[in-house]
Amino acid sequence: MADAVMPVAHEAISPEEEIYLKHHFATPGQQMDADTLGMWTFLITEVLFFGGMFASYAVYRNLYYGAFASTSKYMNVTLGATNTAVLICSSLTMAMAVRSAQLSKRAQLIRYLFLTMIFGTIFLVIKAFEYHDKYVEHLIPGLGFQYEQFPQYEHNAQILFFLYFAMTGMHAIHMIVGLGLLSWLAIEAYRRKYNENYFTPVEMVGLYWHFVDIVWIFLFPLLYLIGDR
Amino acid sequence: MATIAHEIPQVAPEEVNYLNVEHGWKSWLLTTDHKRIAMLYLFSITAMFFVGGLMAVLFRINLLQPEGIFSPETYNRLFSMHGIVMVFLFLVPSIPATLANFLIPIMVGAKDLAFPRVNLLSWYLYIAGAAFTLYAIVRGGVDTGWTFYAPYSSTYSNSYVLAAAMGIFIAGFSSILTGLNFIVTVHKMRAPGMTWGRLPLFVWSNYATGLIQVLGTPVLAITMLLLAFERIAHVGIFDPNIGGDPILFQHLFWFYSHPAVYIMILPGMGVISEIVSCFSKKRIFGYNFVAFSSMAIAVLSFVVWGHHMFVTGESVYTGLAFSFLSFMVAVPSAIKVFNWTATMYKGSISFDTPMLYVFGFIGLFTIGGLTGLHLATLATDVATHGTYFVVAHFHYVMVGGMVMAFLGGLHFWWPKMTGRLYPEGWSKFSALIIFIGFNLTFFPQFILGYLGMPRRYQSYPPEFQALNVLSSAGASILGIGYLIPMIYFVWSWKYGPKAGNNPWGAAGLEWQIQSPPTTFNFDETPIVKEEAYNYGKLEEILG
Ligand SMILES: [Cu+2]
Numbered sequence: 162m163a164d165a166v167m168p169v170a171h172e173a174i175s176p177e178e179e180i181y182l183k184h185h186f187a188t189p190g191q192q193m194d195a196d197t198l199g200m201w202t203f204l205i206t207e208v209l210f211f212g213g214m215f216a217s218y219a220v221y222r223n224l225y226y227g228a229f230a231s232t233s234k235y236m237n238v239t240l241g242a243t244n245t246a247v248l249i250c251s252s253l254t255m256a257m258a259v260r261s262a263q264l265s266k267r268a269q270l271i272r273y274l275f276l277t278m279i280f281g282t283i284f285l286v287i288k289a290f291e292y293h294d295k296y297v298e299h300l301i302p303g304l305g306f307q308y309e310q311f312p313q314y315e316h317n318a319q320i321l322f323f324l325y326f327a328m329t330g331m332h333a334i335h336m337i338v339g340l341g342l343l344s345w346l347a348i349e350a351y352r353r354k355y356n357e358n359y360f361t362p363v364e365m366v367g368l369y370w371h372f373v374d375i376v377w378i379f380l381f382p383l384l385y386l387i388g389d390r
Numbered sequence: 391m392a393t394i395a396h397e398i399p400q401v402a403p404e405e406v407n408y409l410n411v412e413h414g415w416k417s418w419l420l421t422t423d424h425k426r427i428a429m430l431y432l433f434s435i436t437a438m439f440f441v442g443g444l445m446a447v448l449f450r451i452n453l454l455q456p457e458g459i460f461s462p463e464t465y466n467r468l469f470s471m472h473g474i475v476m477v478f479l480f481l482v483p484s485i486p487a488t489l490a491n492f493l494i495p496i497m498v499g500a501k502d503l504a505f506p507r508v509n510l511l512s513w514y515l516y517i518a519g520a521a522f523t524l525y526a527i528v529r530g531g532v533d534t535g536w537t538f539y540a541p542y543s544s545t546y547s548n549s550y551v552l553a554a555a556m557g558i559f560i561a562g563f564s565s566i567l568t569g570l571n572f573i574v575t576v577h578k579m580r581a582p583g584m585t586w587g588r589l590p591l592f593v594w595s596n597y598a599t600g601l602i603q604v605l606g607t608p609v610l611a612i613t614m615l616l617l618a619f620e621r622i623a624h625v626g627i628f629d630p631n632i633g634g635d636p637i638l639f640q641h642l643f644w645f646y647s648h649p650a651v652y653i654m655i656l657p658g659m660g661v662i663s664e665i666v667s668c669f670s671k672k673r674i675f676g677y678n679f680v681a682f683s684s685m686a687i688a689v690l691s692f693v694v695w696g697h698h699m700f701v702t703g704e705s706v707y708t709g710l711a712f713s714f715l716s717f718m719v720a721v722p723s724a725i726k727v728f729n730w731t732a733t734m735y736k737g738s739i740s741f742d743t744p745m746l747y748v749f750g751f752i753g754l755f756t757i758g759g760l761t762g763l764h765l766a767t768l769a770t771d772v773a774t775h776g777t778y779f780v781v782a783h784f785h786y787v788m789v790g791g792m793v794m795a796f797l798g799g800l801h802f803w804w805p806k807m808t809g810r811l812y813p814e815g816w817s818k819f820s821a822l823i824i825f826i827g828f829n830l831t832f833f834p835q836f837i838l839g840y841l842g843m844p845r846r847y848q849s850y851p852p853e854f855q856a857l858n859v860l861s862s863a864g865a866s867i868l869g870i871g872y873l874i875p876m877i878y879f880v881w882s883w884k885y886g887p888k889a890g891n892n893p894w895g896a897a898g899l900e901w902q903i904q905s906p907p908t909t910f911n912f913d914e915t916p917i918v919k920e921e922a923y924n925y926g927k928l929e930e931i932l933g
Contacts, residue, residue: 213612303625
């Protein structure tokens with residue numbers, strides 16, 4: 162094969178870029194492209210993972226609309242809306258973090274990562290209070306579920322509350338994973354790992370974080386705002 | 391590909407390759423080399439194949455007598471565990487995680503898959519999933535069938551549903567990661583000149599498989615999770631006591647599990663395309679059609695799941711639509727069969743072992759596919775639903791198709807993977823034994839199903855005994871047929887004659903590098919200047 166193999170013509174790779182290049186990639190551009198496509202593909206699998214629950218929601222909401230609508234009386238829209246705002250802010254700070262990494266602004270990057278983590282934590286704390294309220298009001302299916310105001314809906318409303326806990330719970334688990342990833346990014350940023358030559362992990366975690374936010378954007382109206390109030 | 395006439399000079403006797411570059415268990419368990427991970431997978435799935443096979447041996451013994459030998463409870467667990475192990479731990483990872491893992495980076499001219507560490511993670515997830523499932527088996531098994539229908543599985547079954555469901559949940563992620571890795575590798579890691587139109591069809595079919603793995607498996611994962619939760623907490627969305635709909639479980643389950651049928655056959659079709667072209671010494675007939683049909687199968691496979699539920703309270707119009715779409719998905723499969731046949735036409739065919747498996751595949755897959763159309767027809771499905779006709783149909787596709795292709799591919803690429811040849815006589819003999827044993831096992835089941843014998847029963851009316859004994863006898867022949875390659879492959883690994891780099895005179899990048907390959911496959915990134923399967927050119931050069 163010797164005669165046909167020529168050195169592959171590609172853009173020159175600077176020594177700064179070379180240290181971040183994994184052995185099996187030819188160029189930093191190829192590495193970045195592969196990472197990005199991999200992350201998007203992973204997010205598609207996440208869409209389908211949540212999709213199973215959204216499909217179930219659609220089916221039962223059609224079957225038991227009255228029961229589903231009655232649950233809105235028990236949802237704390239104020240806390241839900243606050244959390245929506247908190248997450249939108251966290252998406253902004255995450256985007257700023259990515260921008261700071263691209264501009265090699267290390268201190269700014271760390272600051273924005275911490276802000277994002279703070280917003281994420283606020284979200285989870287509020288969510289925990291909401292879960293606690295549901296527990297106190299006997300609205301957790303399987304834990305002495307009571308639905309005295311609408312006895313006719315007692316059975317079917319449990320399905321909505323089960324979906325509420327399954328969907329927001331799965332979302333919260335994704336938030337916790339995201340917080341772990343952000344802490345890791347902050348440590349790596351502190352070690353001067355990211356600069357304009359290499360910021361792929363910041364960008365990838367950013368994609369993940371935005372995805373988790375978007376899931377909430379769908380969950381909030383579907384779970385909190387079914388019935389008219 | 392441009393350099394077919396030139397062989398890399400053999401640096402005898404001790405050349406460095408991916409197998410001998412490092413030694414010790416750590417070098418295997420922490421490897422990120424796609425070829426070593428493929429080997430880890432190969433050992434693991436072979437072990438699972440024999441676990442699943444053992445269950446089959448036991449329930450075929452039970453079916454020798456009309457009144458059965460084991461208790462109905464035991465029998466239910468045997469066939470359930472057989473299905474679960476064979477589907478999720480053998481068939482789904484069989485070709486993608488082994489042959490494709492080994493070959494795709496080489497076929498596209500890359501040093502490795504796009505995410506080597508994710509590839510290793512996928513193997514560990516597989517092992518964790520297998521461990522959960524084996525735990526369920528050791529503790530006494532599962533009796534729900536491989537389909538886990540609720541509410542039996544979520545509420546009433548008195549067996550180890552939870553452990554098995556978690557095993558499938560975890561193994562599912564290993565499948566997702568394999569598919570994700572293939573998709574990104576095919577998109578982003580192709581060598582200069584390796585255009586989409588020059589990709590080997592094996593790569594195309596595994597790319598299509600990757601799409602199904604990525605889009606389907608997450609739905610199975612969440613379904614299993616919801617099921618497990620319902621079983622633990624006794625509350626959930628499939629529970630009819632609170633208005634839950636068990637049919638919803640079936641919809642979600644088959645949304646994955648019908649496309650999964652194509653996870654279990656598309657990679658095999660890719661293997662057949664490679665072998666048929668090589669041993670006919672001809673370019674594949676209608677490359678574009680074969681490549682496109684893989685994509686068509688991947689897309690259509692997602693809109694036919696309702697054909698599993700014709701008699702489960704689905705509306706007539708839904709049934710009509712799913713029936714029509716199920717006929718549609720047969721078209722691209724048929725295109726492939728026609729093209730393989732046309733490839734052989736006027737080719738110089740040689741009857742090496744891999745080619746024998748191709749003949750087996752084409753015949754058996756055609757029978758399996760055509761009987762699938764019987765089941766996609768609403769009226770005939772009502773008669774044959776839940777009978778041995780269904781069992782025979784999917785075994786003709788899964789075993790007669792995929793396992794044949796897997797063995798064919800293993801024989802074809804074994805010299806590349808290990809650098810050794812296997813005994814020609816024994817391999818041909820076992821291919822023949824497998825073909826005979828397979829037909830003897832499963833053809834009687836078509837008749838049994840047609841006569842109305844339902845599947846999943848431990849006992850049966852005495853008039854069915856002759857056909858059942860025939861089937862069990864066939865199963866024992868089939869079992870021996872599978873053991874023979876096990877033995878000679880182990881022998882060949884150590885004592886087989888050296889194979890050289892290209893024992894079959896095959897085209898394709900993988901045959902131009904050293905056998906076994908070095909860790910990074912290529913010394914320098916290859917530049918591809920020709921289409922795949924250029925056997926005409928090859929003949930010219932070799933004279
Ligand atoms: Cu199907």
